[in-house]
Amino acid sequence: MDRLTAMEMFVRVVSAKSFSAAARQLGVSKSVVSKAVAELEDRLRAQLLNRTTRQMSLTEVGQAYYDRCVAILDQVSETEQIVTSGSRCPRGLLRVSAPMTFSVLNLGWPLSDFMEQYPELSLELTLNDRVVDIVEEGFDLAIRISRRLKDSNLIGVKLSSARTVTCASPKYLEQFGEPQHPRELLKHHCLRYSNLGPAQEWSFRDPETGDPIQVAVSGRIIANNGEVLRAAAVKGDGIIAGPSFLAAEDIRQGRLVPILKEYAAPPFGIYAVYPPNRHVSAKVRRLVDFLKGLWGENPPWEEACDVC
Amino acid sequence: MDRLTAMEMFVRVVSAKSFSAAARQLGVSKSVVSKAVAELEDRLRAQLLNRTTRQMSLTEVGQAYYDRCVAILDQVSETEQIVTSGSRCPRGLLRVSAPMTFSVLNLGWPLSDFMEQYPELSLELTLNDRVVDIVEEGFDLAIRISRRLKDSNLIGVKLSSARTVTCASPKYLEQFGEPQHPRELLKHHCLRYSNLGPAQEWSFRDPETGDPIQVAVSGRIIANNGEVLRAAAVKGDGIIAGPSFLAAEDIRQGRLVPILKEYAAPPFGIYAVYPPNRHVSAKVRRLVDFLKGLWGENPPWEEACDVC
DNA sequence: ATTGCCGTTGCGCATTGCGCGCCGGTCGGC
DNA sequence: GCCGACCGGCGCGCAATGCGCAACGGCAAT
Numbered sequence: 231m232d233r234l235t236a237m238e239m240f241v242r243v244v245s246a247k248s249f250s251a252a253a254r255q256l257g258v259s260k261s262v263v264s265k266a267v268a269e270l271e272d273r274l275r276a277q278l279l280n281r282t283t284r285q286m287s288l289t290e291v292g293q294a295y296y297d298r299c300v301a302i303l304d305q306v307s308e309t310e311q312i313v314t315s316g317s318r319c320p321r322g323l324l325r326v327s328a329p330m331t332f333s334v335l336n337l338g339w340p341l342s343d344f345m346e347q348y349p350e351l352s353l354e355l356t357l358n359d360r361v362v363d364i365v366e367e368g369f370d371l372a373i374r375i376s377r378r379l380k381d382s383n384l385i386g387v388k389l390s391s392a393r394t395v396t397c398a399s400p401k402y403l404e405q406f407g408e409p410q411h412p413r414e415l416l417k418h419h420c421l422r423y424s425n426l427g428p429a430q431e432w433s434f435r436d437p438e439t440g441d442p443i444q445v446a447v448s449g450r451i452i453a454n455n456g457e458v459l460r461a462a463a464v465k466g467d468g469i470i471a472g473p474s475f476l477a478a479e480d481i482r483q484g485r486l487v488p489i490l491k492e493y494a495a496p497p498f499g500i501y502a503v504y505p506p507n508r509h510v511s512a513k514v515r516r517l518v519d520f521l522k523g524l525w526g527e528n529p530p531w532e533e534a535c536d537v538c
Numbered sequence: 539m540d541r542l543t544a545m546e547m548f549v550r551v552v553s554a555k556s557f558s559a560a561a562r563q564l565g566v567s568k569s570v571v572s573k574a575v576a577e578l579e580d581r582l583r584a585q586l587l588n589r590t591t592r593q594m595s596l597t598e599v600g601q602a603y604y605d606r607c608v609a610i611l612d613q614v615s616e617t618e619q620i621v622t623s624g625s626r627c628p629r630g631l632l633r634v635s636a637p638m639t640f641s642v643l644n645l646g647w648p649l650s651d652f653m654e655q656y657p658e659l660s661l662e663l664t665l666n667d668r669v670v671d672i673v674e675e676g677f678d679l680a681i682r683i684s685r686r687l688k689d690s691n692l693i694g695v696k697l698s699s700a701r702t703v704t705c706a707s708p709k710y711l712e713q714f715g716e717p718q719h720p721r722e723l724l725k726h727h728c729l730r731y732s733n734l735g736p737a738q739e740w741s742f743r744d745p746e747t748g749d750p751i752q753v754a755v756s757g758r759i760i761a762n763n764g765e766v767l768r769a770a771a772v773k774g775d776g777i778i779a780g781p782s783f784l785a786a787e788d789i790r791q792g793r794l795v796p797i798l799k800e801y802a803a804p805p806f807g808i809y810a811v812y813p814p815n816r817h818v819s820a821k822v823r824r825l826v827d828f829l830k831g832l833w834g835e836n837p838p839w840e841e842a843c844d845v846c
Numbered sequence: 847a848t849t850g851c852c853g854t855t856g857c858g859c860a861t862t863g864c865g866c867g868c869c870g871g872t873c874g875g876c
Numbered sequence: 877g878c879c880g881a882c883c884g885g886c887g888c889g890c891a892a893t894g895c896g897c898a899a900c901g902g903c904a905a906t
Contacts, residue, residue: 233543235541262894262895263853272817274625274817275622276622276815277816277817280673280676291819294621295621305606316581316584316599341571352794404559508576509579509583510585567865568883570865573864691902695857
């Protein structure tokens with residue numbers, strides 16, 4: 231018999247001053263209550279209750295045990311309360327890993343709104359363009375931007391999508407001409423992003439055959455930060471192939487002009503990724519839901535790129 | 539699965555940082571440990587542990603739960619310690635009911651010795667010649683002096699025996715003559731004890747046939763206290779038929795002389811009586827053992843009466 | 847004397863308990 | 877780079893414990 235259940239039954243018996251009444255209150259047969267108390271007494275090798283047929287009284291050890299049982303049961307229920315509450319209402323610390331550029335542009339204000347909803351929640355947002363080991367480093371959630379989730383033992387939820395937009399400033403295009411085919415990029419100044427690995431190949435797709443086109447571009451500027459490259463592109467330093475969310479505002483304002491639009495590679499996904507735990511905490515679930523509702527399949531950055 | 543056992547397993551897993559190690563330490567199969575933790579997580583609807591194949595880490599709620607589990611388990615084991623210790627070593631309050639006269643004469647010093655052995659024990663000795671309801675009034679133990687224990691739902695242990703000794707002072711016998719047969723008591727001043735009920739019959743036994751002889755004695759002094767009657771007898775006020783332990787010292791000193799010795803009724807028992815609990819506490823067990831060893835079947839009062 | 851309620855106990859049945867063995871996966875040693 | 881050891885999880889078969897039901901003895905009130 232479960233020891234805590236036996237304690238609960240014993241406490242009930244004492245407070246009800248009756249085995250039968252306790253059994254009724256607990257919704258079990260009285261034999262269960264009787265056996266529970268007898269089992270406690272056997273384990274403790276002590277008499278807890280003096281049974282007269284007509285009434286019962288606590289022995290001295292029974293009284294001491296009763297007091298402590300009440301304390302223990304209180305503590306247990308308080309503990310379960312605290313722990314269980316975390317599965318209903320977001321609370322505690324939420325550790326999120328997210329890519330740098332995307333988050334700076336799109337995650338700041340929304341997260342602030344999210345946090346306002348849950349006063350008991352703390353957020354630790356770690357911006358990093360590395361692919362972090364989410365469980366090893368103790369993150370609750372990561373936001374990944376990639377064409378395909380390869381880490382199969384993680385749960386990935388698609389939040390939205392984006393695509394790579396190739397563009398340059400009007401001034402640059404005026405000066406160097408607008409390429410009409412990806413291969414022409416070889417003769418252009420391309421602003422390269424170093425985080426994707428040493429091999430700097432830009433991906434396109436043939437609009438007729440659908441075949442991928444890889445172009446090993448070159449250029450004098452390489453950075454591991456999209457914002458820097460974007461600023462360089464706006465300034466007219468070269469052509470940038472960056473995510474739509476990075477270029478959207480500049481395109482909307484006319485500072486950058488999309489090129490090679492018909493050769494655009496398929497869009498990639500923006501995912502929320504978390505460990506495949508059987509019990510997803512409320513804080514993670516709520517944040518994922520929040521992010522899903524935030525952008526959907528027609529996020530603002532895509533809209534901005536479409537209208538061009 | 540027992541909730542406390544599951545907590546213990548969880549705590550073990552955390553401290554060992556491994557399910558397998560915890561299982562080995564606890565002497566169970568690892569599937570049990572795995573299921574115990576999984577069951578905890580299911581009940582709490584929360585993830586307690588982040589499992590990587592190679593190592594595991596506590597989640598935030600897991601850490602909080604772990605801390606509280608340790609506290610709860612400490613409290614439980616401390617409680618069991620305290621309660622169980624009472625079944626090994628006498629402690630707490632020992633409530634004893636005992637007859638007045640016998641205890642004043644024979645229980646004082648021995649009980650003092652007994653108490654010296656157990657510093658953690660307290661004694662509440664209630665002297666009373668009533669037949670108390672031992673469980674109703676909350677006594678741990680009662681000492682009963684009677685020919686036969688009739689309260690069958692109590693456990694009775696024979697500690698020793700005594701008998702009724704009929705005697706008078708030499709001066710009384712000189713003045714009124716020594717009766718040679720119980721029936722002659724009808725013509726004597728008999729000092730009567732009122733606690734045995736309204737019918738005042740003294741019991742004897744025919745030494746040849748073994749038949750009981752009942753004599754409805756009379757006399758001008760009735761008391762519910764043996765000491766008073768003994769004092770009266772010593773003073774020469776009449777014949778007393780009292781327990782051997784009451785008269786022993788006076789007989790030894792010659793202040794009282796036994797009479798009608800061959801008509802003496804069979805001895806009666808001195809019993810320790812306690813409720814028929816399945817778990818007899820150490821304090822009761824030890825006191826019973828102590829009292830049994832104290833007198834045995836040849837108590838000092840019997841010796842004193844035999845030599846006469 | 848009878849009735850009703852008490853706590854306990856035996857019984858039958860269903861549930862859960864356990865250990866065992868296997869699986870996918872990861873890491874260390876050679 | 878490959879193999880073996882170990883990890884945690886899971887399904888299986890068997891045994892143990894769980895439960896409710898009903899009967900029992902005891903006691904108090906009627």
